[in-house]
Amino acid sequence: MDISTTPAASSAAGAARIWSREDDDILVCVDVHQETHDVKTFTLACPEGKHFGFEAGQYFLFDFELGGGIESRCYSISSSPHRKNAFSITVKRVAGGKVSNWLHDTLQVGSRVKANGPLGIFARPRGTGGKLLLLSGGSGITPVMSMVRELADSCEPADIVFLHAGRSPKDLIFREELSFLAKRIKGLRLYMLPEVLAGEPSWPGLSGRISAELMALTVPDIAERTVLCCGPAPFMAAARKVVSDLGVPVSNYIEESFDAAVLDEAPPAPAEMPQVALFQVEFAKQSRKIEISGEQTILSCAKKAGVRIPSSCANGVCGTCKSKLLSGAVDMKHNGGIRQREIDAGLFLPCCSRPLSDLVIDR
Ligand code: FES
Numbered sequence: 001m002d003i004s005t006t007p008a009a010s011s012a013a014g015a016a017r018i019w020s021r022e023d024d025d026i027l028v029c030v031d032v033h034q035e036t037h038d039v040k041t042f043t044l045a046c047p048e049g050k051h052f053g054f055e056a057g058q059y060f061l062f063d064f065e066l067g068g069g070i071e072s073r074c075y076s077i078s079s080s081p082h083r084k085n086a087f088s089i090t091v092k093r094v095a096g097g098k099v100s101n102w103l104h105d106t107l108q109v110g111s112r113v114k115a116n117g118p119l120g121i122f123a124r125p126r127g128t129g130g131k132l133l134l135l136s137g138g139s140g141i142t143p144v145m146s147m148v149r150e151l152a153d154s155c156e157p158a159d160i161v162f163l164h165a166g167r168s169p170k171d172l173i174f175r176e177e178l179s180f181l182a183k184r185i186k187g188l189r190l191y192m193l194p195e196v197l198a199g200e201p202s203w204p205g206l207s208g209r210i211s212a213e214l215m216a217l218t219v220p221d222i223a224e225r226t227v228l229c230c231g232p233a234p235f236m237a238a239a240r241k242v243v244s245d246l247g248v249p250v251s252n253y254i255e256e257s258f259d260a261a262v263l264d265e266a267p268p269a270p271a272e273m274p275q276v277a278l279f280q281v282e283f284a285k286q287s288r289k290i291e292i293s294g295e296q297t298i299l300s301c302a303k304k305a306g307v308r309i310p311s312s313c314a315n316g317v318c319g320t321c322k323s324k325l326l327s328g329a330v331d332m333k334h335n336g337g338i339r340q341r342e343i344d345a346g347l348f349l350p351c352c353s354r355p356l357s358d359l360v361i362d363r
Helices: 007-013 098-106 138-154 175-184 212-218 233-245 298-304 340-344
Strands: 026-036 039-045 059-066 069-076 087-092 112-119 131-137 159-166 188-194 226-230 253-256 278-283 288-293 323-327 330-332 353-355 359-361
Touching: 039 098, 059 098, 069 087, 069 098, 069 138, 087 098, 087 138, 131 138, 131 233, 138 159, 138 175, 138 226, 138 233, 159 175, 159 212, 175 188, 212 233, 226 233, 233 253, 278 298, 288 298, 298 353
Parallel strands: 131 159, 131 226, 159 188, 226 253, 278 359
Antiparallel strands: 026 039, 026 112, 039 087, 059 069, 059 112, 278 288, 323 359, 330 353
16 A cells, blocks of 8 residues: 555655644544553544644543533543644543443544644643652543653653552553553652552552652652642542642642532622622523522532533633523633634633623523
């Protein structure tokens, strides 16, 4: 076969065109790999062979068509930014999880999906000589794995301690690859921390949960390190407390999570309650109508009233809450989680929008 005639090969031969989040949104799955019993890696490429430019730690926001609707989810990139022609996401199957189960059961080589990205600001500080502590729990390993793979590809000097926690040894994602990389990357010290030793009683390392005692023992110079942390909310809450107790300044602690949205907006005290307009907001698919003032975000009020809208960042960044406005007007202050052409098509982000009139929303 004359490989120069394939689209990807022809762009590799000349100057590769670059994926643009404004112009491009279709990805094709080029590989599916089973990482653990309940985790798969999906590798995605641009059908026109365009290359990707991203920072290790960034993510894509996907719009998956399932169950007759669109489900939006963010997934961090797990591959190295030095691999330009395709990137990978690594997804754990969650019991009852609508999207993760659909991905595991349905997405295969050749499947096409819609995505917006790369997005996000979770990144390691640049420059040589920085001392880092990477902390990850469960599938929160993906953005920090991208960082470690980047270091392996670039041969940058590094001083990194990487602690990855999981439920049991068989749940530790990228276990073999990490063991290999720890032997190869000078300046990478690896700790894998299963909570329990189920099925592997001869586990040679530490086990349990992260604690101040364990961190003081394994990372005695923790106070001199910048900490990058990603994992489920309880893991990150524990990590935050431990690193603060051990003297890491708040400015040296950086975290990423897609389920840590803080949605509670404290209502103003009755005495200070301003005279603000109240609007009727209808959620058409759920046949619900609630009152929202012009001072409150639509997502926070919807959550409090039990109206279902998927969300992650609650800050206009990730795009997970993107919804169609069927009628009315909103004041939206987003942080990059929606494209101009989506706004022009009537979409908006309820997490960072306040009503300017009565609304009907396609949720
Ligand atoms: S929840 Fe992230 S943009 Fe709305």
